[in-house]
Amino acid sequence: MALTGNESNQLVAHLFRHEAGRIASVLTCMFGFDRLDLAEDIVQDTMVQALQSWRFHGVPDNPRAWLYRVARNKALDVVRREKRFREMSTETAYGHQQENADTMQDRYFFDEEITDSQLRMLFAICHPAIGAESQMAMCLKILCGLSVREIAGAFLTTEETIAKRIYRAKEKLRQDGIQLEVPTGAQLLVRLDAVLKSIYLLFSEGYNSSNSDQLIRQDLCEEAMRLCLLLAQTPRTQRPSVDALLALMCFQAARFDARTDANGAIILLADQDRSRWNQTLIQQGHIYLNRSAEGAGPSEYHLEAGIAMLHCIAPTYEATSWSTVLMYYDLLLALKPSPVVALHRAVALAKVEGPQKALIEVANLSGLDAMHHYHAVLGDLYEQCGQVEPARIHYQRAMQLTTSMAEKELLRRKTER
Amino acid sequence: MDKFMLVFHSPYSQETAFMEMSPEAMQAEIQKWNTWIGGIAAQGKLIGTDALAPVGKTMTKGGQVITDGPFTEGKEIVGGYMLLTAASLDEAVELAKGCPMFDSDGTVEVRPIINFE
Numbered sequence: 300m301a302l303t304g305n306e307s308n309q310l311v312a313h314l315f316r317h318e319a320g321r322i323a324s325v326l327t328c329m330f331g332f333d334r335l336d337l338a339e340d341i342v343q344d345t346m347v348q349a350l351q352s353w354r355f356h357g358v359p360d361n362p363r364a365w366l367y368r369v370a371r372n373k374a375l376d377v378v379r380r381e382k383r384f385r386e387m388s389t390e391t392a393y394g395h396q397q398e399n400a401d402t403m404q405d406r407y408f409f410d411e412e413i414t415d416s417q418l419r420m421l422f423a424i425c426h427p428a429i430g431a432e433s434q435m436a437m438c439l440k441i442l443c444g445l446s447v448r449e450i451a452g453a454f455l456t457t458e459e460t461i462a463k464r465i466y467r468a469k470e471k472l473r474q475d476g477i478q479l480e481v482p483t484g485a486q487l488l489v490r491l492d493a494v495l496k497s498i499y500l501l502f503s504e505g506y507n508s509s510n511s512d513q514l515i516r517q518d519l520c521e522e523a524m525r526l527c528l529l530l531a532q533t534p535r536t537q538r539p540s541v542d543a544l545l546a547l548m549c550f551q552a553a554r555f556d557a558r559t560d561a562n563g564a565i566i567l568l569a570d571q572d573r574s575r576w577n578q579t580l581i582q583q584g585h586i587y588l589n590r591s592a593e594g595a596g597p598s599e600y601h602l603e604a605g606i607a608m609l610h611c612i613a614p615t616y617e618a619t620s621w622s623t624v625l626m627y628y629d630l631l632l633a634l635k636p637s638p639v640v641a642l643h644r645a646v647a648l649a650k651v652e653g654p655q656k657a658l659i660e661v662a663n664l665s666g667l668d669a670m671h672h673y674h675a676v677l678g679d680l681y682e683q684c685g686q687v688e689p690a691r692i693h694y695q696r697a698m699q700l701t702t703s704m705a706e707k708e709l710l711r712r713k714t715e716r
Numbered sequence: 717m718d719k720f721m722l723v724f725h726s727p728y729s730q731e732t733a734f735m736e737m738s739p740e741a742m743q744a745e746i747q748k749w750n751t752w753i754g755g756i757a758a759q760g761k762l763i764g765t766d767a768l769a770p771v772g773k774t775m776t777k778g779g780q781v782i783t784d785g786p787f788t789e790g791k792e793i794v795g796g797y798m799l800l801t802a803a804s805l806d807e808a809v810e811l812a813k814g815c816p817m818f819d820s821d822g823t824v825e826v827r828p829i830i831n832f833e
Contacts, residue, residue, distance in 0.1 A: 358750065
């Protein structure tokens, strides 16, 4: 009954959330995809048991081992109760269906097996057959241990919407018989592309969303980076594009805090206090970018990481190596022709060849009229050209289009200059 | 030093609410309790503390009638207790003030343990 003196043990930040994700992956690999809901129930039971016990008795010396032991025992109870050892899903694919409960428990909760389970889950969830929004919701729910309510909060939508997205993903996984496995050979590269796309989408959601809750947004970025790190730390999935995406996210995340002031108002890159940039993340970005420089030609992530890196190493906005930034944008545009990339390129072009030239380029872009960023860039270019009236019109248009209060405020300040 | 028992009463809905909590929220809840209990333990005043599961049986009529409960919706149940030492009832009340029960509409009953010596 007495407290054992463990009360001083502190829990690592997000331990519960991250372990919930690990345990859900391991249990799903153990039971098969059709029992995903059962795996989630066991995870929740395990976490509640920890809550009940640790609240009063303090945190045990090895919290992870405690959680794994309890989850494993709950899983074994289910297995024994159902006596479905022989029918255990072929998805387990380890070929040890004959094993008894004792050897099974040892096998599934080794670090390697945990990582392997998470990777299988990641590839399954990010299967191209599943919609992007459902993929993100599933990643956050199953792999990252967020609740439906927390995900709804992050995406500024209702719990019902998120529950539907998750339901649709689970149905699709079942209907299409998507396998819980990491593809090999040529398949790996194709599927890895899809996984990286989902991860970057998740990161961008946190980095660029109009959600005013800074913590939730930072959480999304961190979770996306954690998933990418999982790929980067595993030899068979550590490809140049994986390292490049991780580098890109490091360089961008380094500037996360410096992008807003104490009141939540947006500070543009040009005006950011560069001493607030996270040097540790920038260093990590360099390490992954260096590591990514092998294999065939650069991926879009290499080029975007290169651009983000150039911003991170520039002493001031004006002293940024704009001509190199422009060159990377030229390559990116060749690789991924899109009006959005062309719009970003125009900002660099204005620095290298002047705002007039950039204005002509932007005027030739189509399909961006409903995008607030397009009008913000146009307003800025007109302002640089000294054309006050068109600048004001585009800033106002951008203001009407953005849903972010911080962005509206920034644009309002600009129109009043 | 006298002994006291703190009895934690919580709405039944709170006990079941744990099942709906996110892992992140559970971790925050643990940290709140650990901070409060750790503070009392650091003063050498903690004897012991435990949680009670929100399930069980109620026996009546000489033990002949055994029912599930008495945990009906909307009722308060005893969710846990703590034994501690304090110089006075006032001090025990002071120590109980930081109890995280209060964050979730809970009640804390502070009862002196009768000393027969």
